Amino acid sequence: MIEIKNLSVRVGDFSLRDINLTINDREYFVVLGPTGAGKTVLIECLAGLHHFRHGEIWLDDADITAVPPEQRQIGYVPQDYALFPFLNVAENITFGLKARHAPPETINDQVTTLAHLLHISPLLNRNVRTLSGGEKQRVALARALATSPRILLLDEPLSSLDVRTAKYLRLELRRLHEELGVTTVHVTHDLIETEEMADRMAVLNTGHVEQIGTPAEVFFNPRNETVADLVGTPNILTCDQVKPIGHGLVEAVCGGMSIVLPLQDGGIRKIALFPRDIYISTTKPPGPELNRFKGVVTDIQPFSSLMRLKVRVGKNQLLAELPQDIFEEMDIKTDQEVFLILKLRRLRIH
Amino acid sequence: MDFGRSHNWKGITSERAFKAATISCLVLLTFFFVGIVLSLVTYTNWETMISTLVSPEIIFAIKLTVITATISAALAILAAIPAAYAISKFNFPGKSVVDTILDLPIVISPIALGAALLVFFNTPLGMIIEVKIARFVFEVPGIILAQFTVITALAIRLLKSTFDGIDPRYEQVSRTLGCSKLKAFMKVTLPLAKDGLIASGILTWARAIGEFGATVTLAGATKMKTETLPVAIYLNLAAADVEKAVAVIFILIALSLVALISLRKISTTRYHL
Structure with a gap:
């Protein structure tokens, strides 16, 4: 277990x-925050790369605040991976083991195991400068895991990858975590990454932890407006009635809206619906009526490069988002009737 | 529409004029330096040249120059590595003062530096060093010390820019992988700085080869004793033996060209990430 107690530090x-955080053993803990929130500084403090006067870091029953990085038993993957350009892939992976004077047979075994686990066996003799972004990420992970760390620190590990590679590697990271069970701290600004990967999460903003909890807890009960903004201001719908309709589906009635969903274990009390996951159309969309609703625009506000629309559907006021250019093209006005289509796969259920 | 077209042409013309002016300046300067070297040919008697090259005095000067420059460049690089790293990576009180002081040997006249060293060896501490450790004044160690004094600041400046260009993330990652600060420096930073180290070594060596002012002031200009190549040029010109002096100049130019070609080869094969 990692415990961060009253940590205050300034770096540049x-x-x-x-900062007060507790990260449990074998947990995949995600720190979500915007650029400049101090996410990297937090991870660097855990790695022992900064000295600070205020606060403590504990690992199980030991105070490691003053322990140098080389004695902390951590694996660290920085945002740009920082693979050593003067070493090939295999030499990068074995760097930590050689620095710790591991016996040659251990080194060979670890390289073979990790290369197999991360699907990089064919890359072992390659120059790291010739690797793709995804390959670099796997090699950096293998290098960090080679020394069998107690904690794995990942600094925005997927941010420099294309969407498809990032999506694939999210699954790979989760699989790796389940296989190895290493306590992992992952910092990111990406909400989808957080939702898909976190056992628990913390929302960090301007150097301060705003909220800690499971993704469902944070998304359904954002503690304040800052958190709500950071997690995408979800529409929370309270379900008045839920009835099975067969074929593994249920119909949830929330404030006059009938939403059809896959059957959930433990029932459905609330549904979180992110503004970005609602499509808006000014004309009636073709096809079945399922999860499509007619509403009236009650308010329009600019929000960064987007336009935020409040749409009244039944008794609910739903927040939806449109890119500026599409909004202008559609020429939507207040009091106008619009059609909403919900992305079923992006609904969050409580 | 027409206005736009003429406006564009005007822009292109002024751009070309600017390019032509800067390239003309470059070509003129190149001709100036080539002209200086070519003028040496008018004073070159090839028989004298060959006999000069194999004369014991010039062979002595070549050996002495190469040996002293190699030793002083090696010492300068060894001293400059930690100093440049400290200036590049750490913040400490008085850093800007130290940085400025280390630049002084680059801008001060080498004769002034040599004179300062000569004065130092006349102080009680200097005299103790002369008696107990090694004799520098008018001796070969004086050449090495004079060259070292002139080139170390240059080595620090060159290595600082090398260390500045190395992302600290590499060292940080190596620390988390089990390296102490020193081990991270040796195993990661130095290999990353390899090209910069070699380039700095070559440039400081080339600067040491041509060093004259501080050397002649501290070590003197004694034939076949403290006679480096620049000192040989000075002695032969003083004796009005211009042809011999020109032969030595050609040797110095050849050594400098070897250094510059090596440097260019390194700079084209450096890491690109």
Whole structure:
């Protein structure tokens, strides 16, 4: 278990204020925050790369605040991977083991195991400069895991990858975590990454932890407006009635809206619906009526490069988002009737 | 529409004029330096040249120059590595003052530096060093010390820019992989700085080869004793033996060209990430 107690530190333009976090054994913990929130500083503090006067870091029953990085038993994958360009892939992976004077047979076994686990066996003799982004990420992971760390620290590990590779590697990271069971701290600004990977999460903003909990807890009960904004201001619908309709589906009636969903274990009390997951159309969309609703625009506000629309559907006021250019093309006005289509796969259920 | 077209032409013309002016300046300067070297040919008697090259005095000067420059460049690089790293990576009180002081030997006249060294060896501490450790004044160690004094600041400056260009993330990752600060420096930073180290070594060596002012002031200009190649040029010109002096100049130019060609080869094969 990692415990961060009252940590305050300033590094360059970034600072952390009074951070208190507990990360459980074998947990996949994600720190979500916007650029400049201090995510990298937090991970660097856990790695022992910064000295600080205020606060403590504990690993199980040991205070590791003053323990140098080389004695912390951590694996660290920085955002740009920082593979050593003067070593090939195999030499990068074995770097840590050689630095710790591991016997040659251990080194060989670890390289073979990790190369197999991360599907990089054919790359072992390659120059790291010739690798793709996804390959670099796997090699950096193998290098970090080679020394059998107690904690794995991942600094925005998927941010420099294309969408398809990032999606694939999200699954791979999760699989790796389940196979190895290494306590993992992953920082990101990406909401989807957080939703898909986190056992628990913390929302970090301007150097301060705003909320800690499971993704469902944070998404359904954002503690304040800052968290709500960061997690995408979800529409929370309270279900008045839920009835099975066969074929593994249920119909949830929420404030006059009938939403058809796959059957859930433990029932459905609330549904979180993110503004970005609602399609808007000014004309009636073709096809079945399922999860499509007619509503009236009650408010329009610009939000960053988007337009946020409040749409009244039954008793619910739903927040939806449109890119500026599409909004202008559609020429939507307040009091106008519009059609909403819900992305079923993106619904979050509580 | 027409206005736009004429406006574009005007832009293109002024762009070309600017390019032509800068390239003309470059070509003129190149001709100036080539002209200086070619003028040496008018004073070259090839028989004298060959006999000069194999004369014991010039062979002595070549050996002495190469040996002293190699030793002083090696010492300068060894001293500059930690100093440049400290200036590049750490913040400490008085850093800007130290940085400025280390630049002084680059801008101060080498004769002034040599004179300062000569004065130092006349102080009680300097005299103790002369008696107990090694004799520098008018001796070969004086050549090495004079060259070292002139080139170390240059080595620090060159290596600082090398270390500045190395992302600290590499060292940080190596620390988490089990390296102490020193081990991270040796195993990661130095290999990453390899090209910069070699380039700095070559440039400081080339600068040491041509060093004259501080050398002649501290070590003197004694034939077949402290006679480096620049000192040989000075002694032969003083004796009005221009042809011999020109032969030595050609040797110095050849050594400098070898250094510059090596440097260019390294700079084209450096890491690109």
